[in-house]
Amino acid sequence: MEPTRREFAGGVGIALAAPRNEPEPAYLKLARTGELEARARALREIYRSCRLCPRQCGVNRLQGETGVCRSAARAKVYSAHPHFGEEPPVTGRSGSGTVFFSHCNLLCVFCQNWEINHRGDGLFYSDEELGRLFVSVQNMGCHNLNLVTPTHLLPNIVGALAHAVRRGFRLPLVYNCGGYESVEAVKLLDGIVDIYLPDFKYMDGKTAARFSSGAADYPERAAEAIEQMHRQTGELQVDERGVARRGLLIRHLVLPDNLAGTDRFVKWVAQRLSRGTWVNIMGQYRPEHKAKGYPPLHRRVTWAEHRQALQWAREAGLTHILS
Numbered sequence: 001m002e003p004t005r006r007e008f009a010g011g012v013g014i015a016l017a018a019p020r021n022e023p024e025p026a027y028l029k030l031a032r033t034g035e036l037e038a039r040a041r042a043l044r045e046i047y048r049s050c051r052l053c054p055r056q057c058g059v060n061r062l063q064g065e066t067g068v069c070r071s072a073a074r075a076k077v078y079s080a081h082p083h084f085g086e087e088p089p090v091t092g093r094s095g096s097g098t099v100f101f102s103h104c105n106l107l108c109v110f111c112q113n114w115e116i117n118h119r120g121d122g123l124f125y126s127d128e129e130l131g132r133l134f135v136s137v138q139n140m141g142c143h144n145l146n147l148v149t150p151t152h153l154l155p156n157i158v159g160a161l162a163h164a165v166r167r168g169f170r171l172p173l174v175y176n177c178g179g180y181e182s183v184e185a186v187k188l189l190d191g192i193v194d195i196y197l198p199d200f201k202y203m204d205g206k207t208a209a210r211f212s213s214g215a216a217d218y219p220e221r222a223a224e225a226i227e228q229m230h231r232q233t234g235e236l237q238v239d240e241r242g243v244a245r246r247g248l249l250i251r252h253l254v255l256p257d258n259l260a261g262t263d264r265f266v267k268w269v270a271q272r273l274s275r276g277t278w279v280n281i282m283g284q285y286r287p288e289h290k291a292k293g294y295p296p297l298h299r300r301v302t303w304a305e306h307r308q309a310l311q312w313a314r315e316a317g318l319t320h321i322l323s
Contacts, residue, residue, distance in 0.1 A: 023245060025172050027192045031165045039188050040162055043155040047073050052185050053105040053151050054221040068213065069105045070120060075130050075156035076102035078122040082142050087280055087322055089236060089244040090146065090174060090197065097142030097171065099133065101149045106178045107213040108201075110291035117149060118289065127156050131163025138171050143243050144195065146174040154185055158192065172245060180218055181225035186232075195236070196229040196248045198222070203261030203268070211259075211294065226250065227272060236278040236320070249278040249322075253285055254309045256296040262309040266316040280322040281309050 030036040046052055047061040057067025064072045082095030090096045100113070102122035115121050125133065137145055150157055161169070172194035179199040200222050202208040208218035215221075229248050236247035252265055262281070269277050283306030291297040306323070313321045 040159040069103045069152040071103045075153045076122040078116045092143040092243040096146040097137035098146040112288045114289040127159035130160035134164040144172045148176045179222035186228045203264040251280045253282045263312045266313045270316040275317045278320040
């Protein structure tokens, strides 16, 4: 028996009015024209033969069928709270309002949130309840709403956003994903998402297949999806406080023995996007979940490996490198 959603207790607070000089989030324009609800309906239709991600499982999630991500047609949430461990432009001083969604379409063997993504810990929410949760996050005073692992639940998220807007919600949306996205779905997010925060995990399909549940087409699908994100929002824009308002920031986790293909990744960014694209070259890999059974993932990344990755990024000409 799956847990049922009960009253969320963490969202008690006073809603903070946005400074007058801050631009309004993109989705408010769509909400005023009715387009936001139309997008929610279009996304929900995809549930009938699910193709929200490149897995293209084809299951009817509206009838309770599940595919690789093991999700039907209700959102499941693990937690919602201010998060201070994201990149500085996302965290700011007041934190990023992070909503962790249960389950995942990648299921990596080294997943650092395996209890959420593999085991599916969390509680179910209706779209209206999820919308109220979004408003609760806003009431905590966070800079943005950070949707973590949202890919497989986009119809619920956009439907919830429509409910939230009617209750005064207006935070910028951060789409924090694993990079394994459907261009069809990303196009439906045009004008909804303000800040894209995707991973680009691998440059080699065989590596992706081995470590991410057979996703051999990951490099191609991530590349085309991130190019679409870049077309929609451009390079990351920050306000006078250094807080992100709109744009793209790519995360790339350095793996042992350069399994992620970092040298090729940074060249791809410079050549296909722009040298001004913000990139976080992350050196915090540690063996989690089943990683110890997949050498060389059984060990941490060394300081020298991370330093080499940063050097490759500089040699590619990237100008906004985080680490």
